[in-house]
Amino acid sequence: MSGFDIFAIALVLLVIFTLYSGVKTVPQGFDWTVERFGKYTSTLSPGLNIIVPYFDRIGRKINMMEQVIDIPEQEVITKDNATVTVDGVAFYQVFDAAKASYEVSNLNQAIITLTMTNIRSVMGAMDLDQVLSHRDEINERLLRVVDAAVSPWGLKVNRIEIKDIVPPADLVEAMGRQMKAERVKRADILQAEGQRQSEILRAEGAKQSQILQAEGRRTSAFLDAEARERAAQAEAKATQMVSEAISQGDVAALNYFIADKYIKAFGQLAESPNQKVIMLPIEAMGMLGSLAGIGEIAKATFGESSASAVAAARRAGSVPSAGTPPVPPVPPRT
């Protein structure tokens, strides 16, 4: 084998290796940096690329897709000295492959450390209650701070989320008790308010009913008084009419009233079932004597013809409607 033979074979091999080092296919989602003698010169975008063999070399292969990194768990002391355990996730995307390659070494570690320290400073400025209830605000503030900080590295942090905030167990228990006490308190207050309300309503009802009763009594008393007044007036008038009648007629008619009432009273006495012995005052016996007077009236009346009975009765001093005393008219209730 001559030297030319070997040279020819070596040359083919050299060509093959040269082509291999000069032709680069960059997959979608990645950017490759090119270094000429170790110094960055350009960035290869996805697709087929050719670099100058022997001079250029591929430096870093940077993932240009959005990536998620876990922010590891860490303990944070809040403003009110509660120790909470916090972890999270961060989403970032490389926008400038060259900066991400050469401006920062160990990109992921840098982002994680930066985010962790910022979580501490943001949460350390808040109370535990705020930390637990203002997650959005924490995320927002973290995003702003970290995004600004990673800007020189050619990145953009799109999102930082706090995943878990775990307060210590005894604190959780105390919080649970506090919440329960709060609810119990509210329930008690509501119940007391209900009772108060119902008592007030009941008392008001009683008051109203008493007022109404009193008003009823007042009205009825008024009406009673009026009735009595009217009755007295009627009595007075009746008396007047009777006395007028008497003054015009026979005094004996007076006896008729007395006798009438007396007999009615006597009849009532007799009707009562437990009265076997009837005590009569002595004067009552005298009153019976007036019956004779009635007899005289009757004799005078019935002795005449029935047509002139009324006139005869009047002559004898009797009132026209014999047998019933004039009843005063009941005043109409107003």
Add this chain to the structure above:
Amino acid sequence: MSDMFVTLGTWNWLIFGVLLMALELLAPGIFLFWLGLAALLVGLISFAFAPGWQLQILLFALFAIAAVPIWRRLARASAAPSRDNPFLNRRAAGLVGREFTLEKPIIDGNGTVRIDDTVWRVAGPDAPAGSRVRIVQADGAHLTVAAA
């Protein structure tokens, strides 16, 4: 070994070329394809002139190298911009021309805009919060805006 090279005839080059192209399909990296092309070309030439095997190998090397600029020209001519997703992995570039509302005012040339539930810092002429701005340029994650 040398026998094999010596006996490299027309058919061997053609078979070699086809094999290389097949390998390219199995393990894509493009550069085997060129070697295959060069081998096929050498095979065709050896059909006509039947040069010595050393010359054939040198021709093969020459063609392989020459394929690069030729292919490059072809590739550039046929390189169509990706039609479906021109802004794949170039998110900022996709925002150029769109209008947004300033979330924080631009003071001393820097403000923020909220896009897709994240915050972008933008540079541009000073403007109060809430004013509309149009993104005119995107350089990495740096957006330049002008009043819309």
